[in-house]
């Protein structure tokens with residue numbers, strides 16, 4: 004070995020130390036805020052009896068995808084309960100929800116910014132590449148230093164790891180809205196903000212929802228890693244089973260993660276597609292159909308007037 | 315056509331350039347220095363080169379050219395969707411190349427709307443919400459704008475489709491939604507980029523006619539883009555012909571047809587359906603065989619003998635068109651010694667207004683061997699169109715090479731016979747055998 008050595012690692016170390024010392028108060032604030040959010044959600048999910056949660060999630064599944072999925076979801080939840088992972092699963096669900104919501108709140112506006120400005124896009128893209136490819140464990144170290152052991156470093160590492168697809172797909176969605184449709188908005192004098200709100204975001208919604216789906220899935224995949232820094236939940240169970248070489252526990256905790264993953268994936272996937280098959284989609288279609296037939300003047304004469312020929 | 319147009323300038327383009335490439339300004343500088351479009355092609359594309367024109371209030375101004383000639387680029391600069399690389403655009407007195415983004419939005423809201431080549435409807439909104447879009451941006455409340463949009467939907471023939479999504483409509487119907495959206499915005503100026511290209515020929519014709527009616531009723535200024543020559547000729551008060559980014563000629567349809575600026579335009583207009591563009595006035599010939607009603611049968615006969623025809627046109631005192639007389643009838647009168655022509659004037663010659671399209675002259679021309687009389691609104695005889703002339707004009711055969719052999723039905727009575735009857739008596743009846751072209 005020669006003497007050439009880039010001391011990149013120690014630079015980063017010094018940098019993180021510097022940040023911890025100088026901006027400690029900021030991180031304390033973030034820590035308190037995240038912990039508060041987590042505690043709130045965890046209280047909502049963990050405090051009520053299991054059947055109440057099952058009922059709520061079951062109704063949600065019914066509303067979004069229909070009765071088959073509702074039955075499947077409730078069965079899955081019963082399995083989680085049956086293998087005695089209920090409380091851990093609720094902790095994990097709370098962590099995933101908080102981290103995903105924060106990641107979405109950060110990534111969608113960033114994606115919009117990147118879509119609107121090529122400069123922003125050129126800056127954001129490599130940063131995202133870096134964040135996504137750096138092994139997730141690495142985030143844990145500064146996160147631990149900055150936020151100390153507990154659920155918060157888990158949330159932070161999860162956010163950083165899971166954000167990228169949210170930004171990317173938001174940018175992609177907005178950029179791939181038909182240019183002429185955007186021009187139509189401009190041609191009639193709409194402001195950029197209005198075009199974003201009325202044209203670009205609605206038309207990009209399926210792509211953005213695909214991004215959000217990805218964010219949630221990646222958050223869930225971070226569960227075990229978060230368990231390493233004391234985030235609790237199913238992640239901690241998996242780590243414990245690893246330490247004890249406890250196949251039974253490992254399988255049961257792992258299965259609970261899979262069930263949660265399927266549930267969240269299906270729910271968010273169908274939110275993305277415009278005509279969901281479930282109850283809500285049905286209501287939406289019914290409303291539209293009614294508006295068509297309610298048309299007072301034209302409903303009477305559409306029957307008599309021949310329809311214009313389809314060209 | 316042109317009389318109804320106010321002389322106010324609605325849209326003015328002043329030396330417009332648009333170049334695409336890394337350094338558009340450099341391209342324009344080279345073009346201004348005299349380089350050709352091909353010479354700068356390594357730097358980028360010059361889509362529009364030095365376009366200048368004025369569109370008057372209430373005019374239908376058509377921009378015509380082959381695919382890629384820069385029509386869409388030009389029209390996009392007229393409402394500021396694309397910035398000009400050089401030059402200025404004035405809409406209703408505002409130079410839109412020099413205003414802030416907010417002022418530009420104001421101009422677009424109030425003065426200029428657009429129909430897009432590929433419709434550009436908002437796919438997530440129903441037909442009625444699409445049509446009402448411009449009004450929504452203008453800040454009209456929901457009830458009012460839906461009411462107005464409904465009337466426009468009926469106008470463009472989409473009654474009953476108001477609550478469908480655009481994806482549920484055929485291409486032609488979608489284009490009518492696009493047209494409705496622009497009409498509903500009720501701006502003075504309408505930009506239409508190949509608005510009818512997606513329609514099948516029948517509907518297309520109907521829409522063209524509707525557009526002209528609309529324009530007449532609402533007095534809109536319309537800038538219409540097309541690559542279809544017949545459409546351009548049918549719609550345009552004036553036409554600008556574009557080639558490779560440049561405007562090569564601006565003129566009325568007839569000017570472009572009859573006096574093309576260069577070989578390119580001439581070739582371009584070669585295939586035009588001339589029968590629909592050319593009017594009676596542009597092909598008619600001076601009337602030679604014509605007399606006034608009071609001239610009497612002898613004068614009529616003499617005229618016909620001199621011109622060797624069997625028919626002459628008869629005018630009233632105020633020079634309005636009265637009808638024709640035939641040689642046989644006149645001959646009888648002269649033999650009987652009567653002096654009043656009125657009893658034998660026939661009305662079997664067709665009289666048409668000077669702005670009638672040639673296509674509408676074909677039928678009368680086929681039905682009768684008589685030339686068609688061309689009159690103005692006051693029924694004054696301006697000229698005649700014999701069948702040969704009509705055929706020559708439609709077939710684009712030059713008629714300038716000497717007189718056509720037969721312009722009037724040939725005499726059916728021999729000159730000798732007529733001369734014998736007229737005798738050698740000198741009758742000083744006034745003879746009006748001159749052309750009465752206005």
Ligand SMILES: Nc1ncnc2c1ncn2[C@@H]1O[C@H](COP(=O)(O)OP(=O)(O)OP(=O)(O)O)[C@@H](O)[C@H]1O
Pocket residue numbers: 334335359360361379380381382383384385386387388431541
């Ligand atoms: N955004 C762009 N970037 C680069 N070149 C462009 C761009 N838009 C148009 N061009 C070029 O400018 C030229 C004119 O294009 P334009 O769309 O104005 O033609 P057009 O007359 O409307 O044709 P069409 O009848 O096919 O619609 C073409 O050569 C085209 O390749």
Ligand SMILES: [Mg+2]
Pocket residue numbers: 385386387431507508
């Ligand atoms: Mg075009």
